[in-house]
Amino acid sequence: MKTLDAPVKPGGVIGIIGGGQLGRMLALAASRLGLKTCIYNDENHAPAFQVTPLQVAASYEDQNMLRGFAEICDVITFEFENIPSATIEFLSALKPVHPGAKALSQTQDRFIEKTFVASLGLATAPFFDVTSADQARAAFSKLNGGGILKTRRFGYDGKGQAKVTSADQAASAFDNFKNAPAILEGLIDFSFEASVIAARGADGSFAAYDPPENEHENHILRRSTVPGRLTRAQNEEAKAMARKIAEALDYIGVLAVELFVTKDGSLLVNEIAPRVHNSGHWTIEACQCSQFEQHIRAVAGWPLGDASRHADAVMENIIGAEADAWESLAKSGALHLYGKQEAKLGRKMGHVTRLKPKT
Template sequence: MSQIKKLTAPVAPGGTIGILGGGQLGRMLALAAARLGLKTHVYCHDPKAPAFQVCDHHTVGEFDDLAAVARFAGTCDVVTFEFENVPAATVEHVARSTPISPNAAALRITQDRFEEKGFVDSLGLRTAIFAEVNTEVGARAAVKLVGGSGVMKTRRMGYDGKGQTRVTSADEAASTIKSFNYAPSILEAFVDFSYEASVVAARGTDGSFAAYDPPENIHENHILRRSLVPGRLTEAQATEAKSIARTISQTLDYVGVLAVELFVCRDGTLLVNEIAPRVHNSGHWTLEACAVSQFEQHIRAVAGWPLGDPARHADAVMTNILGEEAADWRVFSKVPGALHLYGKSEMRPGRKMGHFTTLTPLTKARSRQ
């Protein structure tokens, strides 16, 4: 293993945080960094990247152009990413010359659904039953293994429900893996959950840990529509969710914000659906409902600063604005609460264009952890 460059002191105001990826998450990270007096340099292949509009420096480049990535990293005190499909090899390359968080091993595990579920299992945490699928014969066998009904997902590169199909028979499973062009996949048991939730948490360079209250998440067409805090989780479930995030982040020696998506089963059991090694859509409400948002928290963590207080001072409902709905910005601008529009020029169906958050007085203060 080649040498890894470690952060030896906190990045002082005036220093530069590099961000691989220039979507809305990068944009909100850059805004949070600016508030702390830190500069940002964003690296993205898209010349119209939303984060380019609000950062100090930007580079248009591909993640596999390692020479360009190295030049970019050379201008930064520390580098992070806002997108889990940055190749782990790119992160490893940066790590030789510039401190980068989260670490490449954490990224490698979480960008492959099969590796990720195996990792979660190895920690004694629960997931849906799952099986690796590569062939039609394998797909037919996997359906039996998961109980006759499942969701087939490509191991890599899926998001917002892309690269996944519901299957209810061996024939469907076989035709699905064929339609995936035999891309390495997994079949998961279909979970008849009560609802979905997530926990967004941070781990600092000193091993400190801070978790936000877990929201209940409502998806439409596999895309997050709303996050509600508090949701339906009981105090005990909220504590369990935070402890799941703590175990995962400690084991990965993780630095930064991560999110764990959960299925809350009808018997109250929490199953881990997936881990996002980055700030997360279900944590956007923290911008208004917490003194330190998930974006500031991530910047604090990767810059080697102390973590901020994740306590929630209000109840919140965050609603995503998707695709063509952004044309109704005049309506959203009248909604009491906070409106965020991401500066995307093209309104593709289902594309995350913005969100708004409404606050109400705190009803259930939760203990800090």
């Protein structure tokens, strides 16, 4: 595993695995700091390719292409967590990769992730490992009548998840997932959802943004609002939870911790995203240093920026055909469109952030 001996100087190259909208906004932030990006994506058309001076379109398993990519980068990061671990191992032997293999191995698999979170003394929903239909039934009997079966790996935007209300349903949901290893979680009757976005620098410094309240529709983030309904004490607790997680992972970069806020006011960790996060997009307009710039600063070994918020903000995603209304959206706030060609159902096409004076 390699680490940086000195910060990446202006003019240096940040390698980013993944060319979606997160890679695109990372590239834009890097560019403002005088850093170049090289985006590596496994398809020819990628939102981030439109805004980066350097790019590679090749499979994440192509070692020749990965080697060539690593040669031109000073440091490597990623915008999505489902990268094959062999790819990260291969790249880590050539150049510093942040956040590193440890962060990925602890967060790619929901069972490992929740076990890790619990080991830090942080609360989660009750969860059970499920590797057979019988185990799904047995696990269901330990819950209070409601659960969610989730595949251990590769889920996002609610994919690979099924709500279940009986042992039979739990068993058939497991069969529907083609016997993929899964976890069964107890259904949390939360009051609302929130997240905390935080950064840890190469020198161990830490900065957290104010946690937004998040609303989902059809399992896709609809809206993030900051400030949300979290109390001042819950804000501080959420930030402290993120710090504990980041330190335990020797983390360098930005991470997001998704939370359930229960009716009695406790905070449960839902999942950790080892990357910049959709619920942090409002930081572009409402903070001096956005989550994207913060991530670039951290992985490049620069000092972290100021994460404090100078405005209240509401960020709304633009999903699928909603992007057709770009003209009226452009009038309504700070519009971001990701340059995606096809407005498929459920696809995140952009977002709009509206600011208000800080309360």
